Amino acid sequence: MRIEVRLAGSGGQGLITAGIILAEAAGLHEGKNVVQTQSYGPEARGGASKAEVVISDGPIHYPKAQRLDVLLAMTQEACDRYFHDLKHEGALIVDADLVPTPPSSSALSVPIVRKVREDLGRELFANIAALGVLAGATGVVGLPALEAAVLARVPAGTEEPNRKALELGLTLGRDAVENPRESEPYEADE
Amino acid sequence: MRPQGSRELLLQGNEAVVEGALAVGCTFYAGYPITPSTEIAEGLAARLPAVGGTFLQMEDEIGSLAACLGASLAGAKAMTATSGPGFSLMQELIGYGCVAEIPAVIVNVMRGGPSTGLPTSPSQGDVMQTRWGTHGDHPIIVLTASSVREAFDMTVRAFNLSEKYRNPVILLLDEVVGHMREKVRLPARGAVGRVDRIRPSMPPEWYAPYEETNTGVPPMAAFGDGYRYHVTGLVHDRMGFPTQQKTEIVQGVNRLFRKIERGFREICLTEEASTDDAEAVVVAYGSVARSAREAVEELRVQGRRAGLLRLQTLWPFPRAAFERILGRGTVRSFLVCEMNRGQVYREVLRVVRGRSEVHKLTRNDGELITPAEIAKALREWL
Numbered sequence: 390m391r392i393e394v395r396l397a398g399s400g401g402q403g404l405i406t407a408g409i410i411l412a413e414a415a416g417l418h419e420g421k422n423v424v425q426t427q428s429y430g431p432e433a434r435g436g437a438s439k440a441e442v443v444i445s446d447g448p449i450h451y452p453k454a455q456r457l458d459v460l461l462a463m464t465q466e467a468c469d470r471y472f473h474d475l476k477h478e479g480a481l482i483v484d485a486d487l488v489p490t491p492p493s494s495s496a497l498s499v500p501i502v503r504k505v506r507e508d509l510g511r512e513l514f515a516n517i518a519a520l521g522v523l524a525g526a527t528g529v530v531g532l533p534a535l536e537a538a539v540l541a542r543v544p545a546g547t548e549e550p551n552r553k554a555l556e557l558g559l560t561l562g563r564d565a566v567e568n569p570r571e572s573e574p575y576e577a578d579e
Numbered sequence: 580m581r582p583q584g585s586r587e588l589l590l591q592g593n594e595a596v597v598e599g600a601l602a603v604g605c606t607f608y609a610g611y612p613i614t615p616s617t618e619i620a621e622g623l624a625a626r627l628p629a630v631g632g633t634f635l636q637m638e639d640e641i642g643s644l645a646a647c648l649g650a651s652l653a654g655a656k657a658m659t660a661t662s663g664p665g666f667s668l669m670q671e672l673i674g675y676g677c678v679a680e681i682p683a684v685i686v687n688v689m690r691g692g693p694s695t696g697l698p699t700s701p702s703q704g705d706v707m708q709t710r711w712g713t714h715g716d717h718p719i720i721v722l723t724a725s726s727v728r729e730a731f732d733m734t735v736r737a738f739n740l741s742e743k744y745r746n747p748v749i750l751l752l753d754e755v756v757g758h759m760r761e762k763v764r765l766p767a768r769g770a771v772g773r774v775d776r777i778r779p780s781m782p783p784e785w786y787a788p789y790e791e792t793n794t795g796v797p798p799m800a801a802f803g804d805g806y807r808y809h810v811t812g813l814v815h816d817r818m819g820f821p822t823q824q825k826t827e828i829v830q831g832v833n834r835l836f837r838k839i840e841r842g843f844r845e846i847c848l849t850e851e852a853s854t855d856d857a858e859a860v861v862v863a864y865g866s867v868a869r870s871a872r873e874a875v876e877e878l879r880v881q882g883r884r885a886g887l888l889r890l891q892t893l894w895p896f897p898r899a900a901f902e903r904i905l906g907r908g909t910v911r912s913f914l915v916c917e918m919n920r921g922q923v924y925r926e927v928l929r930v931v932r933g934r935s936e937v938h939k940l941t942r943n944d945g946e947l948i949t950p951a952e953i954a955k956a957l958r959e960w961l
Binding site for chain 2: 424
């Protein structure tokens, strides 16, 4: 089975790094075939940026995502632009504050960046938390594999905050699935 | 991340080029960073010093290839990497490398052009430039790759062919292959076949640096080995000095072609899938061949007789593969798919010479051609 994941937002949000970690988790730690691609503009920061991961038990020829099983959108623009690529039964995960008007009522709206800032003091780990949300809400990758991939990839000395960010994201993701109403953007705890 | 033994890795195409270069014994890199090839420079800057090699960031791409040719003349296996704008600057030195018969590997990770074009988007618009970008009649070898593992293998092959034939070899990748990450298992250290240039065995005073040989490839002395000789971009005699003698001109220039022509069988690589009874054959290379493979498999499931001819060598153009497929008598049309306006398409028209239909499916908007587009086009010709 072929699973297609797209992580979309703007340059500098760490989504390409997140894509690489997701690919390493599924490919190296869970033994599946993976291809990770990316597209971004010529800017160093800002501008549209996306990372894609295709996961499959069989060979992967066409390397890009076309019909998404999972779309994680970290800007309203990315959400609006790529929402139509999502399969009918696909999962849409958006940051509650960065995507104030998700195009579907079935979107899992999670205040990822805000929670990371509150709990960890810096927004820097939001991409890792986003991976946690993705794992908690969709199960495209298992937590042990994801945790191993995160710890193998992040700079030495940052393991602890990254592990916390991953756990935070995982909890947020599970909560969002179990209690979808509570994660509506305007009901998020202030 | 350092590969060790045959451990599985998630590697980018550009990173695989770095691994291939190190595995085959590259000890010199000079370049000027440019998207989408920069990871090659980054990787070799980090890794070459540890193996006693040299990394130089040059002032531009002209200087980059000049430095590589100089290093190669001194005995090093040398490489540079760039993209379209830098590749344009290198053209003068590519011709110099061909006429002075200096091994070197030039990686061009294609992005959208012309000019600075689309820096971060894929393209295959440099195919003809690799063949005829430098002036004058000259032989050239151009390899390409469709996967991360093949980027490794073709880098190794590029060095080996360059050393064997004493000619610059171009590895022509596209942005998708350069930046795509795949799970790969690389060969263990020492398991990679290395070809080294033939060194002179005669005493220095007997050495004729550009003499006729059976293979057409003269032995190559390294500067500093005690073999003094003259290197020039002017057409030269067997001693390396400029000549205007008609017989020497013809003999020297024709030898450049003859040495490559003798090696067509090992140089011209292609891969076929489902072509045995195919009525329509897709011709593709680089990342587009992956889309083509998926389209062909989809049509085969539907019982349609589609096949794929994947070009791994672009120049010399792998004509023999077309003759082989045409010789089976089943093919009615070729469909050339590429991310330009039809550069290989024209070459296919040339070699097919009216013996089958030749169609093209091209894109030049900075996006990879999709399997669905290829399948749709194929259905029209089946």
